[in-house]
Amino acid sequence: xxxxxxxxxxxxxxxxxxxxxxxxxxxxxxxxxxxxxxxxxxxxxxxxxxxxxxxxxxxxxxxxxxxxxxxxxxxxxxxxxxxxxxxxxxxxxxxxxxxxxxxxxxxxxxxxxxxxxxxxxxxxxxxxxxxxxxxxxxx
Numbered sequence: 001x002x003x004x005x006x007x008x009x010x011x012x013x014x015x016x017x018x019x020x021x022x023x024x025x026x027x028x029x030x031x032x033x034x035x036x037x038x039x040x041x042x043x044x045x046x047x048x049x050x051x052x053x054x055x056x057x058x059x060x061x062x063x064x065x066x067x068x069x070x071x072x073x074x075x076x077x078x079x080x081x082x083x084x085x086x087x088x089x090x091x092x093x094x095x096x097x098x099x100x101x102x103x104x105x106x107x108x109x110x111x112x113x114x115x116x117x118x119x120x121x122x123x124x125x126x127x128x129x130x131x132x133x134x135x136x137x138x139x
Contacts (some may be wrong), residue, residue: 035071035099046103046125053119062119064109071121072098 036051052060052073059074077094081087106128113124 004055034138035097035101037071037101038093039101039102039103041135044127046107046123046127048125050099050121051119052097052116052121055119057116060116062114062123064107064112065124067106068100069103069107069123069125070098070100072096097136100111 013050022031023095038049040047044057048069050071052071053079057072059076062074074093103125107125108128111126115122
């Protein structure tokens with residue numbers, strides 16, 4: 001014998017289903033819109049890893065202003081078609097993206113380094129050392 005259950009669309013279990021896919025059309029328009037980052041800290045430096053898949057190294061720009069780090073990149077996709085070809089579906093992203101964030105202390109931009117390998121930008125950002133303050137001798 002089969003059991004019948006009544007579906008309550010306003011039950012607590014149904015609420016996540018109401019919002020599932022609500023913002024999906026927006027994400028389809030800009031699947032590459034934000035740069036995902038991981039930031040770690042040691043005593044002397046910050047390490048930032050940013051995902052920039054499919055971006056050419058020459059199209060990445062990193063700026064450091066005090067404790068604010070800005071990463072921007074341009075993703076270009078070739079649109080060359082061979083004779084007799086036509087596009088059925090194109091989901092690859094072309095455009096610009098950027099991300100800015102602040103860290104807990106100023107960065108020594110003269111010693112900062114950047115590497116780009118396999119779609120991941122790795123920044124090593126040394127902390128700026130504060131000059132030790134010595135008391136002023138009063139005569």
